[in-house]
Amino acid sequence: MKSIQISFVVNGKAVTLSSAPNRTLLEILRDDLGLTGAKDACGGEGECGACTVIMDGAAINACLVFIGQADGSSVETIEGLEDNGNLHPLQRTFVEAGAVQCGYCTPGVIMASKALLDENPNPSNVEIREGLSGNLCRCTGYVKIVEAVRMAAEEISHA
Amino acid sequence: MPSKTITLGKSELRKDAWAKATGAAQYVADIKHEDLRYGAVVRSTVHHGRLVAVDASAAQEAPGVLRVITGGDIPGEKAFGALVHDQPPLVVDLIRHLGEPIAVVIAETKAAAERAAKLVEVEYEAIEPVHDPQEAVAPEAPRLYTEGNLISHYEIKDGDVASGFAEADIVLEDTFSVPLVSPAYLETENAVARWNADDTLTVWVSSQHPFTDQLEIAATLGIPAEKVQVKSAVIGGAFGGKEDASIAILAALAAWAVKGTVKLVNSRQESFWAHPKRHPAQIELKLGAKKDGTFVALQAKAHVDTGAFASYGPAVGIILTETLAGSYRVPNVDLETVVAYTNNPLAGAMRGFGSPQSHFAIESMVDMLAVELGLDTVEVRRKNILRVGDKMFTGVIVNETANSLPECLSHAEEVLKRFEAIEPTAGKVAGSGLALVMQSMGLGAKVPDDSTQGLEWLPDGSVAVHLGSPDLGQGLTMIAEQIAAETLELPYEQVKSIDLDTWRSPNGNVTCASRMTYMVGNALVDAAEQLKSQMLAQAARLLNQPQDRLTYQGGEVVTAGGERIAVKEIVSRAADDGIALQSEATFSFPYPEETTPQHLPIGMPHVLFCFGAQIARVEVDPELGTVDVTHLAAVHDVGRVISRPGVEGQIEGGAAMGVGYALFESMDLKPDGGWVDNFTEYLIPTSKDMPPSFENIILEIPEESGPFGAKGIGEVTVPPTAPAVANAVYDAIGVRVKSLPLTPEKLIHIRSNAE
Amino acid sequence: MLEFDFLQPQSLAELMVALDETGGSILAGGTDVIPRMRSNLFSASTLVDVSKIGELSFIEERAGEIVIGALTTHAELMNSEVLRSANPALVDAAASVGCNQTRQRGTLGGNLANASPAADTVPPLLVFDAQVRLVSSDSERTLPLIDFFVGPGKTRLGPAEVIHTVSFPRLTGAWGAAFQKIGKRSGMAIAVVSAAAAVVLDETGKVSDARLALGSVAPTVVRSPKAESILQGQQPTPKLIKAAAQASAGDISPISDVRSTAEYRRHAATVLAERAFQQAVDQAVSLVGA
Structure with a gap:
């Protein structure tokens, strides 16, 4: 197994590294870059969304991307959402709406929500539920998550 | 009770939520360690068998491998367990379930450990497995233990069922079954253990009972418990499944073996095999009633499958038995429960703890009875609900909290009317259904249940809560902080919890049994009162005034002359004198002798209860048999709301688990001999599976013994959902499904058989 | 790994x-x-890794033929205006694949190469008589998509051969197409049974072409000649559509597995077939004489 060279941008910073090709974007983010916000909850099957990050504008499961496939891409993780010390509205509304319980799904859900709002700034509840259907949460029953996304959407559209 | 509160009942923001929303929160698997090694567990590939030999030589030689340990390497106790020491951390002799740990490979990298784990050769002598609890207790069944497969047998009788049935106008008899289901928290079990230079051990583990882990680790390693330090990190959900020391013990053994730091993280598949799940059960019910719907007799026999190990199975059997009659008074009962070992992966504690099983049976049957008698389902319930002062079949006299039951029914009646008025979507048939719930709080009589919590006034005037029980993600820290703040008359922001560490924190006992608000809250109210006294004593000393002339008011000490001194000044001056303001209080779950019947086995009875009702509206596709839950309303009495979003979050999350239990969750044995053990096949509800309309109706009927009148909410939210959905499905299409989950396959099969 | x-x-x-x-x-x-x-x-x-080969990611219409590059993602399929007008069943099917995250990455070519009998994009392509173009360094060939699948996970793809494009002719006149799917849950659902239908009506409203494909009920996604022939040349009355749907049972061989039972799949296949046909017919009827 030959290692490969990867250059990509993570949260606005250029990263170049060498890796075995059988490692995933999730492993690199967590183990090499110390970005542990994205979680592995389903064992790398793309069934839970806990590792959701935004790659080239699209929400994706970082466990389903071999690191070589991220070469040349731009990746945004939960750690990169803060802007000059200001939290993203979603980060705030998730706390304010009580949408965070154990929190293990939260970074993935927030990133999936961000991708949703980037594309559709004013989604209906049905669209929010559809947009987040790849993110499992076992604590909240999703009620307050949907509420948090709606609150953030309103805040963003009034900003 | 103060009419104006500082923080109680408010929508405070959880302090831990900020770190969780920014990705900064550190779960066990996120914490960085120096020289971290990784463990990979070799697991059995048979359901039942004798372990003949383990050949780890190839693995031991593999690159990066430090050590391979097997059952023979365990220096201390060879088995652990909450109630019965029957669970080997690593198999020594008999393999009792698929996926049981046989060896741990410890290597420099995770990849090296996983690669080498595949090189460990295990030789088995397969034994015929038994997967069904009724078959397991038959005399000819293969035995998991020399004493046989029966672990618990309970029978509670009251009145005389034979004469009860004799006077009944109608007797219904049926069998209900519920599957093995998983708590399926998103964070799988994990632990990091570090062997320290001074021959002590530090273990970080995602666990509900760090103090139990400490004892079980020490016993396995044969070292004094004081040498083991267990620390909590942020926990990614537990729901009962993290009341199991397995992963902590394995990590500890690995760290001890290599005298280093070792991390173990269960994969999702390992998690399904390894952690305690909700018991599958078969419940035979026979209910006799008068024509007017009054219950006269109930007979039940439940077979409960605890899998390969007891875990909390015997205790689950108790609550299942105690809730077989649901929230109803029945003068004549004979309720029997058999808990059996099988070669299935273990079941143990899981949210509801026996009560989701019993409620599916009794709440389905109550509706069946109403249908048979042509009576309204609300009316039948109203006629039979427990009333304050009723003597239950356990002998317990129901206290004032039973006043919530008629209220639950009035709300349910109103909600049902609204639901029934909603037009179904084209092509769908709508139906609505109701279920009541009675969930016990606490561990049961004669089970020692003490919770110690601590407080400390810091020199900056803020207060630290030394929480002795971990927050599993449900928000225990927020509740503890609010209760401490309220008692100390301080703003919520000024009170902050400290992470649990068994070397430093008080022993708050396990986080379970819907009793955390109650236990932790009561202990903290006491601790806060002590802290206030200490404050006044210090103020008296420092101000040189008699203590009885000083009063404490909202963060200030007020002198007789009306001078107000900020507490911060007193704390820091006391600190200068080397005096710390610290308090600790222990609350013991009350089982007053005069009101707690003593004739029952240990763990029985439970004396405090949470009541509630859930009402579901479903739309059924009559041709496909698919069920959409379109509306859920949940009525729950919490005694007193401490945090409104906290309570709502518990209800919404519990009902979501109930929806999964109702519609699709089932950890089945597949035809290929493997288990449904991944999230592709074991389905939990997604955002699209939850009803678009969710309504919370929260009642506050104070529990006299609770902090500010509060009681539990964690578990009571789960049991009513599935029977409410089942009753709604029957209301929609007239098909009664008596086994969970309510799949389209069953609906269509039952209907086509009936045609 | x-x-x-x-x-x-x-x-x-x-x-x-x-x-x-x-x-x-x-x-x-x-x-x-x-x-x-x-x-x-x-x-x-x-x-x-083919994910950087941009030239295989496109949806185009060329002389009445819809051509889709193999690396087109499900998200691109479901958002394509061309497909919405040419094969709405395929758009619906793509939208029902997994969840947003997997639709952003998963490709049409990948969905075909997996050869799952539950592949969502296959039934809507089969009812459009789609062709698949396979290329290697020294050859290229075009197969009817239906012949591409051999069994679960098995295709006619040769070594060093890749899926290049999938194409199908645009239907004209009074036509309709529909996709129906049932999964075990609402979100991230794998098909327990799926069905796609395409129907073309002549100017008198009679069926000039009826096509039905069923997923998860046989080793590969199958067409149902028995159902199709019942509608051929007939007025598509609800009664006849039901009869056609029921006849499809003769073309399937469902099994019981972790997701469902053979009994249920057999039942659901006829229900979904009927609904897909009816939905396609309703669309087509609205176009008769238009």
Whole structure:
């Protein structure tokens, strides 16, 4: 197994590294870059969304991307959402709406929500539920998550 | 009770939520360690068998491998367990379930450990497995233990069922079954253990009972418990499944073996095999009633499958038995429960703890009875609900909290009317259904249940809560902080919890049994009162005034002359004198002798209860048999709301688990001999599976013994959902499904058989 | 995770060279390959990542023919205006694949190459008589898509051969097409049974062409000639549609597995077939004489 060279941008910073090709974007983010916000909850099957990050504008499961496939891409993780010390509205509304319980799904859900709002700034509840259907949460029953996304959407559209 | 509160009942923001929303929160698997090694567990590939030999030589030689340990390497106790020491951390002799740990490979990298784990050769002598609890207790069944497969047998009788049935106008008899289901928290079990230079051990583990882990680790390693330090990190959900020391013990053994730091993280598949799940059960019910719907007799026999190990199975059997009659008074009962070992992966504690099983049976049957008698389902319930002062079949006299039951029914009646008025979507048939719930709080009589919590006034005037029980993600820290703040008359922001560490924190006992608000809250109210006294004593000393002339008011000490001194000044001056303001209080779950019947086995009875009702509206596709839950309303009495979003979050999350239990969750044995053990096949509800309309109706009927009148909410939210959905499905299409989950396959099969 | 060498050609030409030189296996969106590698269900000494080959990602209409590049993602399929007008069943099917995250990565070519009988995009393509174009460094061939599948996970794809494009003719006149699917839950659902229908009506409202494909009820997605022939040349009354749907039972061989039972699949297939036909007919009827 030959290692490969990867250059990509993570949260606005250029990263170049060498890796075995059988490692995933999730492993690199967590183990090499110390970005542990994205979680592995389903064992790398793309069934839970806990590792959701935004790659080239699209929400994706970082466990389903071999690191070589991220070469040349731009990746945004939960750690990169803060802007000059200001939290993203979603980060705030998730706390304010009580949408965070154990929190293990939260970074993935927030990133999936961000991708949703980037594309559709004013989604209906049905669209929010559809947009987040790849993110499992076992604590909240999703009620307050949907509420948090709606609150953030309103805040963003009034900003 | 103060009419104006500082923080109680408010929508405070959880302090831990900020770190969780920014990705900064550190779960066990996120914490960085120096020289971290990784463990990979070799697991059995048979359901039942004798372990003949383990050949780890190839693995031991593999690159990066430090050590391979097997059952023979365990220096201390060879088995652990909450109630019965029957669970080997690593198999020594008999393999009792698929996926049981046989060896741990410890290597420099995770990849090296996983690669080498595949090189460990295990030789088995397969034994015929038994997967069904009724078959397991038959005399000819293969035995998991020399004493046989029966672990618990309970029978509670009251009145005389034979004469009860004799006077009944109608007797219904049926069998209900519920599957093995998983708590399926998103964070799988994990632990990091570090062997320290001074021959002590530090273990970080995602666990509900760090103090139990400490004892079980020490016993396995044969070292004094004081040498083991267990620390909590942020926990990614537990729901009962993290009341199991397995992963902590394995990590500890690995760290001890290599005298280093070792991390173990269960994969999702390992998690399904390894952690305690909700018991599958078969419940035979026979209910006799008068024509007017009054219950006269109930007979039940439940077979409960605890899998390969007891875990909390015997205790689950108790609550299942105690809730077989649901929230109803029945003068004549004979309720029997058999808990059996099988070669299935273990079941143990899981949210509801026996009560989701019993409620599916009794709440389905109550509706069946109403249908048979042509009576309204609300009316039948109203006629039979427990009333304050009723003597239950356990002998317990129901206290004032039973006043919530008629209220639950009035709300349910109103909600049902609204639901029934909603037009179904084209092509769908709508139906609505109701279920009541009675969930016990606490561990049961004669089970020692003490919770110690601590407080400390810091020199900056803020207060630290030394929480002795971990927050599993449900928000225990927020509740503890609010209760401490309220008692100390301080703003919520000024009170902050400290992470649990068994070397430093008080022993708050396990986080379970819907009793955390109650236990932790009561202990903290006491601790806060002590802290206030200490404050006044210090103020008296420092101000040189008699203590009885000083009063404490909202963060200030007020002198007789009306001078107000900020507490911060007193704390820091006391600190200068080397005096710390610290308090600790222990609350013991009350089982007053005069009101707690003593004739029952240990763990029985439970004396405090949470009541509630859930009402579901479903739309059924009559041709496909698919069920959409379109509306859920949940009525729950919490005694007193401490945090409104906290309570709502518990209800919404519990009902979501109930929806999964109702519609699709089932950890089945597949035809290929493997288990449904991944999230592709074991389905939990997604955002699209939850009803678009969710309504919370929260009642506050104070529990006299609770902090500010509060009681539990964690578990009571789960049991009513599935029977409410089942009753709604029957209301929609007239098909009664008596086994969970309510799949389209069953609906269509039952209907086509009936045609 | 299994070990492999990793190649990342930037063009089709480079891909051909890479495949010839290494005999490697193709990695596209990874939504299926990666979990399968993790579960030891798939291995390869070399993985050739095609995700950077932009020239295979497109949806175009060429002289009445819809041509879709193999690396078009499900998200692109479901958002395509061309497809919405030419094959709404395919748009609906793509929208029902997995969840947003997997639709962003998973590709049409990958969905076909997996050859799952539950593949959502296949029934809507089969009812449009889609063709698949396969290329290798020294050959290219076009097969009817239905002949491409051999069994679960098995296709006629040769070594060093790749799926290039999928194409189907645009239907004209009074036509309709529909996709129906039932899963075990609402979100992230794998098909327990799926059905796609396409119907063309003549100017008198009679069926000039009826096509039905059913998923998850046989080793591959199947067409149902028995159902189709019942409608052929007839007025598509609800009664006849029901009869046709019921006749489809003769063309399927469902099994019981972890997701459902043979009994239920047989039942649901007729229900979904009827609904797909009816929905397609309703659309077509609205276009008769238009």
